[in-house]
Amino acid sequence: MNKKEILEKFSADPQRYYNVNLFEDQGFERKSCNECGRFFWTLDSERVNCPDHSDDTYSFIGDPPTSKRFDYTQSWKEVESFFVKNNHTSINRYPVVCRWRDDLYFTIASIVDFQRVMGSKVVFEFPANPLVVPQTCLRFKDLENVGVTGRHFSSFCMIGQHSIPNENGYWKDECVDLDFNLLTQQFGIAKKEITFVEDVWEGGGSFGSSLEYFVRGLELGNAVFTEFQGDLSNYKTLDQRIIDMGAGLERFAWITMGTPTAYDCCFGPITQKLIQKTGIDTDSSVLVPYFTEIAKNLELYDDLSQVRKNAIKTTGLSDEQINRIITPLEGIYLIIDHIRTLIFAISDGALPSNVGGGYNLRIMLRRIVSTMDRLKLKFDLDEIIDIQIDYLKNTYPELEKTREDVKEIISIETGRYDSSKQRMQKIVSKLDKEPKVEDLITLYESDGVTPEYLKEMKVISEIPSTFYAKLSDLHQSKKQKEQVNLPLEGVPDTELLFYGDDPREFDAKVLKSFENFVILDKTAFYARGGGQEPDHGSIGGQEIIDITKHGNVVVHEIKGNVPKEGDTVSCTVDSKRRDGITKNHTSTHIINTSARSVLGSWVWQHSAFKEEDHARLDITHHSALTNDDVKKIEDAANSIIEKSIPVKIENFDRGTAEQKYGFRIYQGGVVPVKSVRIVSIGNLDIEACGGTHVVNTSDIEQIKITKTKRIQDGVVRIEFVSGDSAKEFVKKKQQDSESKEKEEKVKEQEKEKRIEQRQLTKERIPVIAKSLLECKQGAITVDDITMELADSGKANFCYSTSNNYDDVFHIGLGEALCNEDPKLVYCGLFEQGEKIRVIVYAGEDISKEKSAGEIVKSISQILGGAGGGSPKFAQGGGIDKSKKEDAIKNAKSMIIE
RNA sequence: GGGCCGAUGGCUUAGGGGUAUAGCGCCACGUUCGCAACGUGGAUGUCGAGGGUUCGAUUCCCUCUCGGUCCA
Structure with a gap:
């Protein structure tokens, strides 16, 4: 049909x-x-x-x-x-x-x-x-x-x-x-x-x-x-x-x-204002025939550029008239139109982003900016917003409330566009050849460079037709959520006790049981839903694994054998868990309203998750939260707790609730029922919600934000704890900071020690070097360091096997000695923990025939290790300490032979 | 949730299995009546954390943390 x-x-x-x-x-x-x-x-x-x-x-x-x-x-x-x-x-x-x-x-x-x-x-x-x-x-x-x-x-x-x-x-x-x-x-x-x-x-x-x-x-x-x-x-x-x-x-x-055009009479005074600012001569003898022709031609051609061409031809406008009048007018109309749309969208809580509907808003803002760039128009966007809201509020007075928020979001987004253009330019300038489809996908996925931009920059001539197909293939391999089909036909709706007296122990009749699943005539167990995790507890002594809701039927999955249909079973709800989840759920509402009051009207709940000992709330917000934001939100939340505000739950007809409270009630998503359950915390937060809640905000005792993260463009995740978990978290944090302080103190001490040690080494090296260099022939030993002089023309040898010195000392001394004596080879061996290390320094002249690197290799081999380096400086080591004397003998023979 | 990039003195950064670069800043000295400028010299680093490989890791591998960025 x-x-x-x-x-x-x-x-x-x-x-x-x-x-x-x-x-x-x-x-x-x-x-x-x-x-x-x-x-x-x-x-x-x-x-x-x-x-x-x-x-x-x-x-x-x-x-x-x-x-x-x-x-x-x-x-x-x-x-x-x-x-x-x-x-x-x-x-x-x-x-x-x-x-x-x-x-x-x-x-x-x-x-x-x-x-x-x-x-x-x-x-x-x-x-x-x-x-x-x-x-x-x-x-x-x-x-x-x-x-x-x-x-x-x-x-x-x-x-x-x-x-x-x-x-x-x-x-x-x-x-x-x-x-x-x-x-x-x-x-x-x-x-x-x-x-x-x-x-x-x-x-x-x-x-x-x-x-x-x-x-x-x-x-x-x-x-x-x-x-x-x-x-x-x-x-x-x-x-x-x-x-x-x-x-x-x-x-x-x-x-x-x-x-x-319709644009001339629908945006209020802003259109004339911008036309004057640009200095366009809006001669009606040009515009009337041109736009009449455009309107007529629109039905004749599919292609807009063809419509435009034809209108120009029919009306006989010159290129000069087109460039001076028509093109800039089109730009002005576009800018005003797009800003009006952004005013409405942002006022109603949408944010420009790279996902879903937000992408359309981003595209529009980018069209505004690039149109201004292209036509070299310098408009003050804030001023355009102001004049438009002044005009629109005659019909839509609510826009006044979000005037500043709209400006803020648009200015953030404009800045972001500028930096993203710069970033893309940088990446594009590094490309040395025309990218293939695979490269385009990498550029898009990891660098955010869109093929549209590459086309605009003339890096590619056309966007390959396979691009979007390949891109979606990449993302389609993700696993799909399994749909469980349970045999529930004819099973009546489960009576939900947690909306009534909410008993923690109750008896219920088994309506149906199969595999591991049990369906009761009534239940006080909360089923997974609305971001709230299911209750734990037992049915007829058997532990509950999961609880899900299928339509209006609650299905309990248990460990072990299921009770017989028709039996009456006694059930116990895990009270501690439920209380924790309940506190976290009300806390979610509190954090949500706190975030909105601290950050701005654009904050809405994106999604939420509530467990026994922690919870998280994802909100719509344009940037990552600063520490200051977090502190303010936390303070606002805790002040709501301190004020001991009663949490009221009422049921309304959906239409009545919408008219009475507005669409802010749909924080957690669409409610697919005729009667909605409105949870209100004073008049601070009013939401349609099916979850469990505390009676008074004071029951929560304390809220602590543990972490925040920007999880996608336009969405920030706030992780938090409440009640006892919050207290524990604060305590642990206190302990952590104490132990960290201690650790830092120890570090500081170690640092001082190190500096002292280094200072000492530095002072000793020249003294020792001087004493050793005083030796003119034969051999002397100063502080466990032995200097052996060879006959003239041959290599001199200086070594130490003392464990009193470290690598810094040997390197320093070796360098000092070899600078003075270009025929000297310095060789330091010392034990370091379970290992033994070797440092060899060779003087300028001798290094040409006796490479430090070669010497170290040989020594290290004896020590059961390895090593290497340059002809003048090398180091190595091994594990066999008992070979220390053999090693030094070997070195001596290599150098002196 | 996934991809990519990054973390090196106060700041910006080079490097890359074997003594850790440079610039700015800082300090001292010199030139100067003084400042700026210039010249000379100097101090400042457990190379994000933990583990592994290795004689030796800031460098290679793994895990984590933090930051950035992109995709969903």
Whole structure:
């Protein structure tokens, strides 16, 4: 079943699917487009083509079809007041970070606000009926078009008009009536200008007809009537029919203003300000035809550069005009658009990063910076943010609160881009040949150099088609989580005692048992979930290994034999473990709120893990934590403990909880149930959470952060301990620092000793050397060092076998003596622990025939070891101390012979 | 979780199985009325921690810690 088939079927029966009271009352005609055959409804008897193929397409540019002039802010005020007047509730926008859906990073349509996924089903939850919402939506598909086409945005405001047909809401007739009246009455557009085009919508197993409404070729909105489920040959009406009318607020503003592009009337004063700053001459006789032509051509070509080329050709703009006016304008539009999107995304808690949705934000920021570089525009991003928020807060007052946070994140990210460019440049400059696919992967994985950058730098001409395939192969070998399928059909939900009295000992009936698994009618054992580790304890005297939850059934895995089905067993929860985990769980909430208050509004829980004696919380944050950050977070957490704040647990209907507390409650992820359990610590922290918690923060006694680590871009891990574990940790740390202090003292003493020793050696060497050199013939011994002089012309020999000297002494003395006597060979042997070492120094002249290295080799061999070195200096050693005298004799014979 | 890189006087760093480099800074002396500058000389290092291989490890191998960086 595809859209085309549905449309064919529906359009074949317009009376049933498309005709509404409005068309009857006003006398709309149904026509088929001469060009494409599409069916549309119009009051204009002369109109023969659908809006996509009409002559008046985009003729509102420079000539709007109404006398009213509404900018972006005013347009919403008009829309809102119209719908409120007509019994709609106006609700605040939902966050652009779509935390209530696992399958979306960002809110992409107003209807998403009210969709909740439960298992494989999407259910709708409306806080009011009917309602209207100015929903900011983020879409990154057409980034290339932003700034160029005049109407594409990376984020836009979708006017969401939603209704469920019941005693409060309405269905097609009233919906189309309202939309028609909105355009004609509130916006002053002539009735003849409005065209409704037949279309259909299909998704998520349901489908329905829809009417798109156009004015002068511009699609303003689309009213979707979600009505059926099944397939085309056999479908039935849904229990819950829904009207999903989505309209683009930016387009409403544009059609009244008739500016060359939608960008000119939707960003407030910033656009003019930047244009003035850049000194672009925005001659409307150039811009109006150019952007009208762009808008028309957009439907004709797939390739954007082709659209642009053609528009330039048709309007006859010169290269000079393009370079001086059009190109810089496109850059300004892009920058403003991207910053507006970043303002919303960062305000709602998203961070630019290299993963998931954060990557889109990073890409946008980099586009902003590189556009400024390319066009040599010097804008102050902070100023742009300020002016935009000043304007946006008319519609979205909440943006004021995060103004400074947005600036901070953008400035950090800009700095990061600069240094990453430098780093990439450095790495790229070292490349000596064109990298192969394998090299590209290494460059990307270990150095973060993207192939896009290499292409930009002209290092490679094209990104190899196999690049992304090979990259994903590399990461696909990771093991997949094993899915265990247990025979649980027909087993009733387990009653969870830990949400009630939470007994630590209880009797329960065995509903089912197989292999090592036991299912009870009720349990006080907490099953693994929400980052909280399972309880330990025993069932019928058998130790529990693991507890997991399958749907609403708790499955206990035990060691040993399982009890018989139907038996009643006595169960005991390991209290000490549970208490430790419970303290850590509440501590996680405390650390989370503390981190947010210390670091900034962008801090959200990323994931968490709670064990008996330690826990960790991963939060979203842009940088690694400093020691100062850690201390502040710890102090904030402990002050919450000191304040003895009661921990309150209440159950709410999900929609009520969201309206009452906002989307901050979804710290731990999406809650797939209708009723949510809200855990609140005063008004400091309010989260939807299924875990076990202490009654009062004072029960935790103490929190100690043990370690923090940046585990991925934009995520910091905080490891901590609480309660007794925290006390133990503090005690141990105290002991550690004491023993470290002692160790350092010993080190210091050793160092002093060493220096003293060295000093002594240094003083003694010249004295001893002088005495030895006084010997003019024969032999003398000074302080266990023997000097033997040979006949003139032959090598002199000086040696010592005393253990009173170390290597530093021998090296020093050898050097001193040989400098004075170039015919001298100095040979020092000394014992060092279990080993014996040899140091040989040879004077300048003698080293040419008697190499120190050779002598050492020979001596060391006798000593049962090895050695070597240069002709003038060598060292070696061995293990056989008893050969010491043999060794020195050998040396003597080698030198003197 | 994984990959890569790094840790050498106060700082920046070279090197690489056999006496540990250099620059800046520091100290002393000289030149100078003095400072800067210059010249000469000097001090400062268990080469991140622990283990292994070796006669000998800062260097090679293993483990760990810390830091950086990239990927998921």
